[in-house]
Amino acid sequence: MGRHATIVLPGTMVLKKITIKTIFFILGRALSSASKFEPRIRKEVASWEEGFKIKMFVLPSGPALGWEKQHGKLQYLGSKLDHGDLIVNFKNLTSAFLLMTPQVGLAQGFAEHRVNVVGDLNKAISLTRCISILLPYLYPDFIVKRLLKEIPQIKYNRLYRMLYLYLIGIPLGI
Amino acid sequence: MIPSYYEFYCPVKIISGHKALDNLPYEMEQMGVKRPIVITDKGIVLAGIIDLVKEVFKEFNMEPPIIYDEVPPDSSNKVVNEIAKIFMKNQCDSIIAIGGGSSIDTAKGVNIVVSEGTNDLMQFAGAEMLKRPLKPLVVVPTTAGTGSEVTLVAVIYNEDKGIKMAFTSYYLLPRIAILDPRITLSLPPHITAATGMDALTHAIESFYCIQKNPLSDGYAISAIRLIREHLIEAVKNGKNKQARLAMANAATMAGIAFSNSMVGMVHSLGHAAGGIAHVPHGLAMSIFLPFGMEYNLEARRQELSEILLYLGGEEEYVNTPKDKRAERAIEIVVKLKEELYEICKLPRTLREAGVEEEKLPEIAKAAIDDPSIIFNPKEMGFDDAMKILKKAY
Numbered sequence: 001m002g003r004h005a006t007i008v009l010p011g012t013m014v015l016k017k018i019t020i021k022t023i024f025f026i027l028g029r030a031l032s033s034a035s036k037f038e039p040r041i042r043k044e045v046a047s048w049e050e051g052f053k054i055k056m057f058v059l060p061s062g063p064a065l066g067w068e069k070q071h072g073k074l075q076y077l078g079s080k081l082d083h084g085d086l087i088v089n090f091k092n093l094t095s096a097f098l099l100m101t102p103q104v105g106l107a108q109g110f111a112e113h114r115v116n117v118v119g120d121l122n123k124a125i126s127l128t129r130c131i132s133i134l135l136p137y138l139y140p141d142f143i144v145k146r147l148l149k150e151i152p153q154i155k156y157n158r159l160y161r162m163l164y165l166y167l168i169g170i171p172l173g174i
Numbered sequence: 175m176i177p178s179y180y181e182f183y184c185p186v187k188i189i190s191g192h193k194a195l196d197n198l199p200y201e202m203e204q205m206g207v208k209r210p211i212v213i214t215d216k217g218i219v220l221a222g223i224i225d226l227v228k229e230v231f232k233e234f235n236m237e238p239p240i241i242y243d244e245v246p247p248d249s250s251n252k253v254v255n256e257i258a259k260i261f262m263k264n265q266c267d268s269i270i271a272i273g274g275g276s277s278i279d280t281a282k283g284v285n286i287v288v289s290e291g292t293n294d295l296m297q298f299a300g301a302e303m304l305k306r307p308l309k310p311l312v313v314v315p316t317t318a319g320t321g322s323e324v325t326l327v328a329v330i331y332n333e334d335k336g337i338k339m340a341f342t343s344y345y346l347l348p349r350i351a352i353l354d355p356r357i358t359l360s361l362p363p364h365i366t367a368a369t370g371m372d373a374l375t376h377a378i379e380s381f382y383c384i385q386k387n388p389l390s391d392g393y394a395i396s397a398i399r400l401i402r403e404h405l406i407e408a409v410k411n412g413k414n415k416q417a418r419l420a421m422a423n424a425a426t427m428a429g430i431a432f433s434n435s436m437v438g439m440v441h442s443l444g445h446a447a448g449g450i451a452h453v454p455h456g457l458a459m460s461i462f463l464p465f466g467m468e469y470n471l472e473a474r475r476q477e478l479s480e481i482l483l484y485l486g487g488e489e490e491y492v493n494t495p496k497d498k499r500a501e502r503a504i505e506i507v508v509k510l511k512e513e514l515y516e517i518c519k520l521p522r523t524l525r526e527a528g529v530e531e532e533k534l535p536e537i538a539k540a541a542i543d544d545p546s547i548i549f550n551p552k553e554m555g556f557d558d559a560m561k562i563l564k565k566a567y
Contacts, residue, residue, distance in 0.1 A: 121545035
Protein backbone atom coordinates (compact mmCIF):
# COMPACT_ATOMS: atom_id res chain seq x y z
CA MET A 1 0.00 0.00 0.00
CA GLY A 2 1.43 3.36 -0.96
CA ARG A 3 1.90 6.19 1.49
CA HIS A 4 -0.20 9.26 1.02
CA ALA A 5 1.57 12.55 1.32
CA THR A 6 -0.23 15.78 2.10
CA ILE A 7 1.23 18.80 0.42
CA VAL A 8 1.01 21.85 2.65
CA LEU A 9 0.90 24.90 0.50
CA PRO A 10 2.59 28.00 1.98
CA GLY A 11 -0.56 29.98 1.24
CA THR A 12 -2.65 27.69 3.48
CA MET A 13 -0.70 28.78 6.53
CA VAL A 14 -1.06 32.45 5.63
CA LEU A 15 -4.80 32.01 5.06
CA LYS A 16 -5.20 30.24 8.39
CA LYS A 17 -3.31 33.03 10.16
CA ILE A 18 -5.45 35.71 8.56
CA THR A 19 -8.64 33.81 9.47
CA ILE A 20 -7.54 33.36 13.09
CA LYS A 21 -6.51 37.03 13.36
CA THR A 22 -9.92 38.07 12.06
CA ILE A 23 -11.79 35.80 14.45
CA PHE A 24 -9.58 36.90 17.36
CA PHE A 25 -10.59 40.46 16.53
CA ILE A 26 -14.30 39.56 16.43
CA LEU A 27 -14.11 37.46 19.61
CA GLY A 28 -12.02 40.08 21.40
CA ARG A 29 -14.36 42.95 20.72
CA ALA A 30 -17.52 40.84 21.08
CA LEU A 31 -16.60 39.59 24.55
CA SER A 32 -15.55 43.06 25.61
CA SER A 33 -18.87 44.48 24.39
CA ALA A 34 -20.93 41.64 25.88
CA SER A 35 -19.21 42.12 29.25
CA LYS A 36 -21.08 45.45 29.39
CA PHE A 37 -24.61 44.27 28.53
CA GLU A 38 -24.81 40.57 29.42
CA PRO A 39 -25.36 40.22 33.20
CA ARG A 40 -23.98 36.67 33.45
CA ILE A 41 -20.72 37.68 31.76
CA ARG A 42 -20.60 40.81 33.91
CA LYS A 43 -20.99 38.63 37.00
CA GLU A 44 -18.12 36.36 35.92
CA VAL A 45 -15.85 39.33 35.17
CA ALA A 46 -16.76 40.88 38.54
CA SER A 47 -15.16 37.91 40.28
CA TRP A 48 -11.75 38.67 38.67
CA GLU A 49 -9.39 41.21 40.19
CA GLU A 50 -9.01 44.66 38.61
CA GLY A 51 -6.16 44.71 36.10
CA PHE A 52 -6.51 40.96 35.43
CA LYS A 53 -5.03 40.18 32.02
CA ILE A 54 -6.00 37.34 29.72
CA LYS A 55 -4.00 36.34 26.71
CA MET A 56 -4.86 33.90 23.94
CA PHE A 57 -1.85 32.93 21.90
CA VAL A 58 -1.18 30.61 19.00
CA LEU A 59 2.15 28.86 19.50
CA PRO A 60 4.87 29.47 18.53
CA SER A 61 4.60 33.03 17.24
CA GLY A 62 0.99 34.19 17.22
CA PRO A 63 -1.55 35.51 16.37
CA ALA A 64 -2.49 36.73 19.84
CA LEU A 65 -5.49 38.24 21.56
CA GLY A 66 -5.63 40.08 24.88
CA TRP A 67 -8.15 41.45 27.34
CA GLU A 68 -7.71 43.36 30.57
CA LYS A 69 -10.25 44.03 33.30
CA GLN A 70 -10.43 47.83 33.57
CA HIS A 71 -12.99 49.67 35.72
CA GLY A 72 -14.93 46.46 36.25
CA LYS A 73 -15.25 45.68 32.53
CA LEU A 74 -13.33 43.62 30.07
CA GLN A 75 -11.32 45.72 27.62
CA TYR A 76 -10.07 44.33 24.34
CA LEU A 77 -6.33 44.96 23.95
CA GLY A 78 -5.80 43.62 20.45
CA SER A 79 -2.65 41.59 20.03
CA LYS A 80 -0.48 43.91 22.12
CA LEU A 81 -0.09 42.09 25.41
CA ASP A 82 3.30 41.04 26.75
CA HIS A 83 2.07 38.81 29.51
CA GLY A 84 -1.20 37.48 30.82
CA ASP A 85 -2.29 36.46 34.30
CA LEU A 86 -4.18 33.75 32.46
CA ILE A 87 -2.75 32.48 29.19
CA VAL A 88 -4.58 30.15 26.83
CA ASN A 89 -2.05 28.75 24.40
CA PHE A 90 -3.20 27.02 21.24
CA LYS A 91 -0.60 24.33 20.57
CA ASN A 92 -0.44 25.04 16.84
CA LEU A 93 -2.12 26.87 14.01
CA THR A 94 -4.36 23.92 13.10
CA SER A 95 -5.70 23.64 16.65
CA ALA A 96 -6.43 27.36 16.79
CA PHE A 97 -8.10 27.18 13.37
CA LEU A 98 -10.34 24.28 14.44
CA LEU A 99 -11.45 26.07 17.60
CA MET A 100 -11.86 29.50 16.07
CA THR A 101 -13.61 28.68 12.81
CA PRO A 102 -15.52 27.14 14.93
CA GLN A 103 -15.38 23.41 14.22
CA VAL A 104 -14.46 22.27 17.74
CA GLY A 105 -15.97 23.57 20.99
CA LEU A 106 -13.88 24.83 23.90
CA ALA A 107 -14.54 21.84 26.17
CA GLN A 108 -13.70 19.46 23.34
CA GLY A 109 -10.59 21.56 22.62
CA PHE A 110 -9.45 21.07 26.22
CA ALA A 111 -10.28 17.35 26.06
CA GLU A 112 -8.24 16.98 22.87
CA HIS A 113 -5.27 18.82 24.44
CA ARG A 114 -5.44 21.42 21.69
CA VAL A 115 -4.86 24.18 24.23
CA ASN A 116 -2.84 24.49 27.40
CA VAL A 117 -3.65 26.91 30.16
CA VAL A 118 -1.08 28.78 32.19
CA GLY A 119 -2.46 30.31 35.38
CA ASP A 120 -5.43 29.94 37.69
CA LEU A 121 -7.59 27.08 36.41
CA ASN A 122 -10.72 28.34 38.22
CA LYS A 123 -10.47 31.56 36.22
CA ALA A 124 -9.98 29.54 33.04
CA ILE A 125 -13.33 27.86 33.78
CA SER A 126 -14.88 31.27 34.39
CA LEU A 127 -13.53 32.53 31.04
CA THR A 128 -14.85 29.40 29.31
CA ARG A 129 -18.28 30.14 30.80
CA CYS A 130 -18.11 33.72 29.49
CA ILE A 131 -17.33 32.51 25.97
CA SER A 132 -20.10 29.88 26.17
CA ILE A 133 -22.59 32.60 27.12
CA LEU A 134 -21.32 34.78 24.26
CA LEU A 135 -21.56 32.13 21.53
CA PRO A 136 -25.37 32.25 21.03
CA TYR A 137 -25.00 36.00 20.38
CA LEU A 138 -22.42 35.28 17.67
CA TYR A 139 -23.74 32.18 15.93
CA PRO A 140 -27.06 30.56 15.08
CA ASP A 141 -28.25 27.56 17.12
CA PHE A 142 -27.19 24.89 14.64
CA ILE A 143 -23.56 25.99 15.10
CA VAL A 144 -23.79 26.62 18.86
CA LYS A 145 -25.26 23.13 19.38
CA ARG A 146 -22.10 21.63 17.91
CA LEU A 147 -19.83 23.68 20.16
CA LEU A 148 -21.50 23.47 23.56
CA LYS A 149 -22.93 20.71 25.73
CA GLU A 150 -26.09 22.78 25.98
CA ILE A 151 -27.17 26.15 24.65
CA PRO A 152 -27.25 28.78 27.42
CA GLN A 153 -30.69 30.31 27.95
CA ILE A 154 -31.01 33.90 26.81
CA LYS A 155 -33.44 36.07 28.71
CA TYR A 156 -33.14 39.10 26.43
CA ASN A 157 -33.94 39.80 22.80
CA ARG A 158 -31.33 37.68 21.13
CA LEU A 159 -31.70 39.11 17.64
CA TYR A 160 -31.42 42.66 18.94
CA ARG A 161 -28.27 41.77 20.90
CA MET A 162 -26.78 39.97 17.88
CA LEU A 163 -27.43 43.00 15.68
CA TYR A 164 -25.95 45.28 18.35
CA LEU A 165 -22.81 43.15 18.53
CA TYR A 166 -22.30 42.88 14.78
CA LEU A 167 -23.26 46.46 13.91
CA ILE A 168 -21.95 48.42 16.91
CA GLY A 169 -20.06 46.35 19.49
CA ILE A 170 -17.57 44.69 17.14
CA PRO A 171 -17.00 47.45 14.53
CA LEU A 172 -16.82 50.32 17.02
CA GLY A 173 -15.37 48.43 19.97
CA ILE A 174 -17.99 49.61 22.46
CA MET B 175 -15.90 4.66 19.53
CA ILE B 176 -12.36 5.90 18.90
CA PRO B 177 -12.00 9.64 19.56
CA SER B 178 -10.84 11.66 16.58
CA TYR B 179 -7.84 12.76 18.62
CA TYR B 180 -6.44 11.93 22.07
CA GLU B 181 -3.23 11.88 24.09
CA PHE B 182 -2.10 9.38 26.71
CA TYR B 183 0.95 9.58 28.97
CA CYS B 184 2.14 7.54 31.93
CA PRO B 185 5.91 7.34 32.43
CA VAL B 186 5.69 6.06 36.03
CA LYS B 187 7.42 2.76 36.74
CA ILE B 188 5.02 0.61 38.77
CA ILE B 189 6.49 -1.92 41.17
CA SER B 190 3.72 -4.08 42.59
CA GLY B 191 3.76 -7.11 44.84
CA HIS B 192 4.34 -8.62 48.23
CA LYS B 193 7.49 -7.10 49.77
CA ALA B 194 7.87 -4.77 46.77
CA LEU B 195 9.15 -2.11 49.17
CA ASP B 196 12.37 -4.10 49.54
CA ASN B 197 13.31 -2.88 46.05
CA LEU B 198 13.29 0.77 47.12
CA PRO B 199 17.07 1.22 47.76
CA TYR B 200 17.92 -0.61 44.52
CA GLU B 201 15.64 1.71 42.57
CA MET B 202 17.19 4.76 44.27
CA GLU B 203 20.63 3.55 43.28
CA GLN B 204 19.46 2.98 39.70
CA MET B 205 18.31 6.60 39.56
CA GLY B 206 21.74 7.73 40.77
CA VAL B 207 20.47 9.35 43.96
CA LYS B 208 22.05 8.94 47.36
CA ARG B 209 20.31 11.14 49.87
CA PRO B 210 16.53 10.98 49.81
CA ILE B 211 14.14 12.62 52.22
CA VAL B 212 11.10 10.61 53.30
CA ILE B 213 7.92 12.67 53.62
CA THR B 214 5.27 10.99 55.71
CA ASP B 215 3.00 11.33 58.75
CA LYS B 216 2.96 10.08 62.33
CA GLY B 217 0.39 7.36 61.58
CA ILE B 218 2.78 5.73 59.14
CA VAL B 219 5.56 5.81 61.74
CA LEU B 220 3.26 4.23 64.33
CA ALA B 221 2.29 1.53 61.84
CA GLY B 222 6.00 0.56 61.70
CA ILE B 223 6.36 1.38 58.01
CA ILE B 224 9.24 3.81 58.48
CA ASP B 225 11.15 1.18 60.48
CA LEU B 226 10.62 -1.12 57.51
CA VAL B 227 12.07 1.52 55.17
CA LYS B 228 15.12 2.04 57.41
CA GLU B 229 15.60 -1.72 57.51
CA VAL B 230 15.60 -2.14 53.72
CA PHE B 231 18.08 0.70 53.33
CA LYS B 232 20.33 -0.91 55.94
CA GLU B 233 20.13 -4.27 54.20
CA PHE B 234 21.26 -2.57 51.00
CA ASN B 235 24.18 -0.85 52.79
CA MET B 236 22.69 2.54 52.08
CA GLU B 237 22.65 5.45 54.49
CA PRO B 238 19.20 5.78 56.11
CA PRO B 239 17.09 8.52 54.55
CA ILE B 240 16.21 11.79 56.25
CA ILE B 241 12.71 11.46 57.73
CA TYR B 242 10.02 14.15 57.96
CA ASP B 243 7.01 12.62 59.67
CA GLU B 244 4.78 15.54 60.58
CA VAL B 245 2.61 15.99 57.48
CA PRO B 246 -0.87 16.97 58.72
CA PRO B 247 -4.08 15.58 57.13
CA ASP B 248 -4.60 18.88 55.27
CA SER B 249 -1.14 19.95 54.24
CA SER B 250 -0.32 23.55 53.34
CA ASN B 251 2.24 25.78 51.66
CA LYS B 252 3.81 26.44 55.08
CA VAL B 253 4.40 22.73 55.68
CA VAL B 254 5.87 22.48 52.17
CA ASN B 255 8.30 25.34 52.89
CA GLU B 256 9.29 23.81 56.23
CA ILE B 257 10.15 20.49 54.58
CA ALA B 258 11.96 22.23 51.72
CA LYS B 259 14.27 23.89 54.27
CA ILE B 260 15.09 20.49 55.78
CA PHE B 261 15.72 19.13 52.28
CA MET B 262 18.18 21.92 51.49
CA LYS B 263 19.88 21.85 54.89
CA ASN B 264 20.57 18.13 54.54
CA GLN B 265 21.60 18.42 50.88
CA CYS B 266 19.04 15.82 49.84
CA ASP B 267 18.80 14.87 46.18
CA SER B 268 15.48 13.05 45.94
CA ILE B 269 12.11 12.54 47.63
CA ILE B 270 10.24 9.48 48.85
CA ALA B 271 6.58 10.11 49.72
CA ILE B 272 4.99 7.49 51.95
CA GLY B 273 1.39 8.12 52.82
CA GLY B 274 -2.01 9.09 51.50
CA GLY B 275 -2.99 12.04 49.33
CA SER B 276 -1.74 14.66 51.80
CA SER B 277 1.82 13.29 52.07
CA ILE B 278 2.07 12.67 48.32
CA ASP B 279 0.77 16.12 47.36
CA THR B 280 3.06 17.71 49.98
CA ALA B 281 6.01 15.84 48.46
CA LYS B 282 5.06 17.14 45.01
CA GLY B 283 4.91 20.67 46.45
CA VAL B 284 8.31 20.25 48.11
CA ASN B 285 9.69 19.00 44.83
CA ILE B 286 8.56 22.21 43.10
CA VAL B 287 10.15 24.42 45.78
CA VAL B 288 13.51 22.61 45.93
CA SER B 289 13.82 22.04 42.18
CA GLU B 290 12.86 25.59 41.24
CA GLY B 291 14.91 27.09 44.09
CA THR B 292 12.01 29.26 45.20
CA ASN B 293 10.46 30.09 48.55
CA ASP B 294 7.07 30.89 47.04
CA LEU B 295 5.33 27.69 46.02
CA MET B 296 2.15 29.53 45.05
CA GLN B 297 3.73 31.29 42.07
CA PHE B 298 3.64 27.86 40.39
CA ALA B 299 -0.07 27.25 41.08
CA GLY B 300 -2.21 26.44 38.05
CA ALA B 301 -1.49 24.47 34.93
CA GLU B 302 1.78 24.04 33.08
CA MET B 303 3.68 26.52 35.23
CA LEU B 304 6.74 24.29 35.55
CA LYS B 305 9.28 24.45 32.75
CA ARG B 306 11.87 21.85 33.69
CA PRO B 307 12.16 18.36 35.22
CA LEU B 308 12.08 18.12 39.00
CA LYS B 309 14.05 15.93 41.44
CA PRO B 310 13.35 12.18 41.38
CA LEU B 311 10.18 11.37 43.33
CA VAL B 312 9.23 7.89 44.52
CA VAL B 313 5.76 7.33 45.91
CA VAL B 314 4.64 4.57 48.24
CA PRO B 315 0.87 4.99 48.64
CA THR B 316 -0.53 3.82 51.96
CA THR B 317 -4.16 4.15 50.97
CA ALA B 318 -5.66 2.55 47.88
CA GLY B 319 -7.62 5.40 46.41
CA THR B 320 -6.13 8.73 45.43
CA GLY B 321 -4.05 7.45 42.52
CA SER B 322 -1.67 10.34 43.28
CA GLU B 323 1.24 7.98 42.65
CA VAL B 324 0.50 8.18 38.91
CA THR B 325 -1.04 11.63 38.50
CA LEU B 326 0.33 14.99 37.42
CA VAL B 327 -1.71 16.90 39.99
CA ALA B 328 -1.07 18.24 43.49
CA VAL B 329 -3.61 20.10 45.60
CA ILE B 330 -2.13 22.19 48.41
CA TYR B 331 -3.86 24.48 50.89
CA ASN B 332 -2.78 28.09 50.68
CA GLU B 333 -2.77 29.27 54.31
CA ASP B 334 -2.50 32.92 53.35
CA LYS B 335 -5.54 32.87 51.05
CA GLY B 336 -7.49 30.14 52.88
CA ILE B 337 -8.13 28.09 49.73
CA LYS B 338 -6.89 24.86 48.18
CA MET B 339 -4.81 25.44 45.06
CA ALA B 340 -4.20 23.00 42.25
CA PHE B 341 -0.88 22.43 40.51
CA THR B 342 -0.78 20.44 37.30
CA SER B 343 2.28 19.62 35.25
CA TYR B 344 3.72 16.52 33.63
CA TYR B 345 6.87 17.26 35.67
CA LEU B 346 4.92 16.45 38.85
CA LEU B 347 4.58 12.81 37.85
CA PRO B 348 6.59 10.54 40.14
CA ARG B 349 9.34 8.39 38.64
CA ILE B 350 8.36 5.26 40.57
CA ALA B 351 5.28 4.01 42.45
CA ILE B 352 5.65 1.08 44.83
CA LEU B 353 2.53 -0.94 45.67
CA ASP B 354 3.19 -3.22 48.62
CA PRO B 355 0.21 -4.74 50.45
CA ARG B 356 2.11 -4.67 53.78
CA ILE B 357 1.77 -0.89 53.66
CA THR B 358 -2.04 -0.87 53.59
CA LEU B 359 -2.72 -3.72 56.03
CA SER B 360 -3.26 -1.41 58.99
CA LEU B 361 -5.66 0.93 57.18
CA PRO B 362 -8.92 1.09 59.20
CA PRO B 363 -12.14 -0.16 57.51
CA HIS B 364 -13.80 3.24 57.03
CA ILE B 365 -10.70 4.69 55.33
CA THR B 366 -10.33 1.56 53.21
CA ALA B 367 -13.98 2.04 52.20
CA ALA B 368 -13.72 5.77 51.45
CA THR B 369 -10.47 5.50 49.50
CA GLY B 370 -11.83 2.50 47.60
CA MET B 371 -14.87 4.56 46.60
CA ASP B 372 -12.47 7.32 45.52
CA ALA B 373 -10.75 4.84 43.19
CA LEU B 374 -14.13 3.62 41.89
CA THR B 375 -15.14 7.22 41.16
CA HIS B 376 -11.90 7.82 39.26
CA ALA B 377 -12.53 4.73 37.17
CA ILE B 378 -16.22 5.41 36.47
CA GLU B 379 -15.85 9.12 35.73
CA SER B 380 -12.85 8.52 33.49
CA PHE B 381 -14.93 5.96 31.58
CA TYR B 382 -17.69 8.41 30.71
CA CYS B 383 -16.14 11.90 30.75
CA ILE B 384 -15.41 13.68 27.49
CA GLN B 385 -11.66 13.06 27.41
CA LYS B 386 -12.09 9.27 27.56
CA ASN B 387 -9.98 7.25 25.15
CA PRO B 388 -9.36 3.55 24.43
CA LEU B 389 -6.24 3.38 26.60
CA SER B 390 -7.79 5.06 29.63
CA ASP B 391 -10.89 2.87 29.14
CA GLY B 392 -8.72 -0.24 29.47
CA TYR B 393 -7.33 0.91 32.81
CA ALA B 394 -10.74 2.09 34.01
CA ILE B 395 -12.61 -1.16 33.38
CA SER B 396 -9.84 -3.28 34.91
CA ALA B 397 -9.96 -1.06 37.99
CA ILE B 398 -13.77 -1.32 38.27
CA ARG B 399 -13.59 -5.12 38.04
CA LEU B 400 -10.91 -5.36 40.75
CA ILE B 401 -12.87 -3.03 43.03
CA ARG B 402 -16.02 -5.11 42.57
CA GLU B 403 -14.12 -8.26 43.48
CA HIS B 404 -12.04 -6.96 46.39
CA LEU B 405 -13.32 -3.77 48.03
CA ILE B 406 -15.80 -5.38 50.43
CA GLU B 407 -13.27 -8.06 51.41
CA ALA B 408 -10.55 -5.42 52.02
CA VAL B 409 -12.96 -3.46 54.25
CA LYS B 410 -14.18 -6.53 56.15
CA ASN B 411 -10.83 -8.25 56.43
CA GLY B 412 -8.04 -5.71 56.25
CA LYS B 413 -5.36 -8.35 56.79
CA ASN B 414 -6.16 -10.08 53.50
CA LYS B 415 -3.02 -9.30 51.50
CA GLN B 416 -4.51 -10.41 48.19
CA ALA B 417 -7.45 -8.03 48.59
CA ARG B 418 -5.11 -5.22 49.65
CA LEU B 419 -2.80 -5.76 46.68
CA ALA B 420 -5.77 -5.90 44.31
CA MET B 421 -7.15 -2.63 45.71
CA ALA B 422 -3.73 -0.95 45.46
CA ASN B 423 -3.55 -2.00 41.82
CA ALA B 424 -7.12 -0.88 41.19
CA ALA B 425 -6.38 2.55 42.65
CA THR B 426 -3.25 2.93 40.53
CA MET B 427 -5.04 1.85 37.36
CA ALA B 428 -7.93 4.19 38.10
CA GLY B 429 -5.32 6.92 38.68
CA ILE B 430 -3.72 6.27 35.29
CA ALA B 431 -7.17 6.30 33.69
CA PHE B 432 -8.30 9.59 35.18
CA SER B 433 -4.93 11.27 34.76
CA ASN B 434 -5.42 10.80 31.03
CA SER B 435 -9.17 11.15 30.60
CA MET B 436 -9.87 13.47 33.52
CA VAL B 437 -12.89 13.41 35.82
CA GLY B 438 -16.13 15.35 35.97
CA MET B 439 -18.81 16.78 38.22
CA VAL B 440 -18.48 14.20 41.04
CA HIS B 441 -14.99 15.56 41.56
CA SER B 442 -16.11 19.17 41.12
CA LEU B 443 -18.64 18.69 43.92
CA GLY B 444 -16.17 16.70 45.99
CA HIS B 445 -13.40 19.29 45.73
CA ALA B 446 -15.87 22.00 46.68
CA ALA B 447 -17.29 20.04 49.63
CA GLY B 448 -13.74 19.31 50.77
CA GLY B 449 -12.62 22.92 50.53
CA ILE B 450 -15.68 24.44 52.16
CA ALA B 451 -17.07 21.83 54.53
CA HIS B 452 -13.90 19.74 55.01
CA VAL B 453 -15.54 16.53 53.81
CA PRO B 454 -12.69 14.02 53.26
CA HIS B 455 -12.20 13.49 49.53
CA GLY B 456 -12.92 9.75 49.40
CA LEU B 457 -16.06 10.17 51.47
CA ALA B 458 -17.27 12.99 49.22
CA MET B 459 -16.71 10.77 46.18
CA SER B 460 -18.74 8.00 47.79
CA ILE B 461 -21.59 10.38 48.56
CA PHE B 462 -21.74 12.06 45.14
CA LEU B 463 -20.91 9.19 42.76
CA PRO B 464 -24.45 7.81 42.15
CA PHE B 465 -25.81 11.35 41.78
CA GLY B 466 -23.14 12.16 39.19
CA MET B 467 -23.95 8.98 37.25
CA GLU B 468 -27.64 9.77 37.40
CA TYR B 469 -27.09 13.37 36.25
CA ASN B 470 -25.12 12.19 33.22
CA LEU B 471 -27.44 9.25 32.51
CA GLU B 472 -28.97 10.45 29.26
CA ALA B 473 -25.77 12.01 27.94
CA ARG B 474 -23.80 8.83 28.64
CA ARG B 475 -26.33 5.96 28.67
CA GLN B 476 -24.17 3.72 26.49
CA GLU B 477 -21.07 4.02 28.68
CA LEU B 478 -23.04 3.60 31.90
CA SER B 479 -24.72 0.49 30.46
CA GLU B 480 -21.31 -0.95 29.58
CA ILE B 481 -20.02 -0.24 33.09
CA LEU B 482 -22.59 -2.71 34.43
CA LEU B 483 -20.58 -5.57 32.96
CA TYR B 484 -17.57 -4.70 35.13
CA LEU B 485 -19.48 -3.35 38.11
CA GLY B 486 -22.05 -6.12 38.36
CA GLY B 487 -20.38 -9.05 36.60
CA GLU B 488 -21.39 -11.12 33.56
CA GLU B 489 -24.52 -12.67 35.05
CA GLU B 490 -25.91 -9.36 36.22
CA TYR B 491 -25.18 -7.81 32.82
CA VAL B 492 -26.82 -10.60 30.83
CA ASN B 493 -29.87 -10.76 33.10
CA THR B 494 -30.54 -7.02 32.93
CA PRO B 495 -32.56 -5.77 29.92
CA LYS B 496 -30.44 -3.66 27.61
CA ASP B 497 -32.41 -0.47 28.25
CA LYS B 498 -32.12 -0.86 32.04
CA ARG B 499 -28.39 -1.53 32.33
CA ALA B 500 -27.33 2.06 32.98
CA GLU B 501 -29.93 2.45 35.77
CA ARG B 502 -28.86 -0.91 37.21
CA ALA B 503 -25.21 0.27 37.32
CA ILE B 504 -26.33 3.26 39.40
CA GLU B 505 -28.37 0.98 41.69
CA ILE B 506 -25.29 -1.18 42.28
CA VAL B 507 -23.29 1.86 43.39
CA VAL B 508 -26.11 2.87 45.75
CA LYS B 509 -26.20 -0.69 47.11
CA LEU B 510 -22.43 -0.62 47.59
CA LYS B 511 -22.77 2.59 49.61
CA GLU B 512 -25.43 0.93 51.79
CA GLU B 513 -23.22 -2.11 52.30
CA LEU B 514 -20.27 0.04 53.33
CA TYR B 515 -22.53 1.89 55.74
CA GLU B 516 -23.59 -1.43 57.28
CA ILE B 517 -20.00 -2.64 57.61
CA CYS B 518 -18.18 0.48 58.78
CA LYS B 519 -20.75 3.31 59.03
CA LEU B 520 -19.32 5.16 56.02
CA PRO B 521 -21.66 8.17 55.73
CA ARG B 522 -24.06 8.02 52.78
CA THR B 523 -25.22 11.63 52.76
CA LEU B 524 -23.80 15.08 53.35
CA ARG B 525 -25.93 15.30 56.51
CA GLU B 526 -24.39 12.08 57.84
CA ALA B 527 -20.97 13.54 56.97
CA GLY B 528 -21.71 16.49 59.25
CA VAL B 529 -22.10 19.18 56.58
CA GLU B 530 -24.22 22.19 57.57
CA GLU B 531 -27.08 22.80 55.13
CA GLU B 532 -26.30 26.56 55.00
CA LYS B 533 -23.02 25.72 53.27
CA LEU B 534 -24.67 24.14 50.21
CA PRO B 535 -24.84 27.36 48.10
CA GLU B 536 -21.17 28.06 48.76
CA ILE B 537 -20.30 24.48 47.78
CA ALA B 538 -22.37 24.80 44.58
CA LYS B 539 -20.60 28.04 43.64
CA ALA B 540 -17.16 26.50 44.16
CA ALA B 541 -18.17 23.33 42.28
CA ILE B 542 -19.09 25.15 39.07
CA ASP B 543 -15.70 26.91 39.12
CA ASP B 544 -13.79 23.69 39.61
CA PRO B 545 -11.59 22.82 36.59
CA SER B 546 -12.89 19.24 36.37
CA ILE B 547 -16.36 20.46 35.44
CA ILE B 548 -15.25 21.15 31.89
CA PHE B 549 -14.76 17.43 31.28
CA ASN B 550 -18.22 16.44 32.47
CA PRO B 551 -20.47 15.25 29.63
CA LYS B 552 -23.37 17.43 30.70
CA GLU B 553 -23.22 21.11 31.61
CA MET B 554 -23.69 21.83 35.33
CA GLY B 555 -24.77 25.31 36.37
CA PHE B 556 -25.31 26.69 39.87
CA ASP B 557 -28.98 25.60 40.02
CA ASP B 558 -28.13 22.08 38.84
CA ALA B 559 -25.37 21.84 41.47
CA MET B 560 -27.79 22.99 44.17
CA LYS B 561 -30.36 20.36 43.17
CA ILE B 562 -27.75 17.60 43.37
CA LEU B 563 -26.42 18.86 46.70
CA LYS B 564 -29.93 18.89 48.16
CA LYS B 565 -30.50 15.34 46.94
CA ALA B 566 -27.19 14.27 48.45
CA TYR B 567 -27.96 15.99 51.74
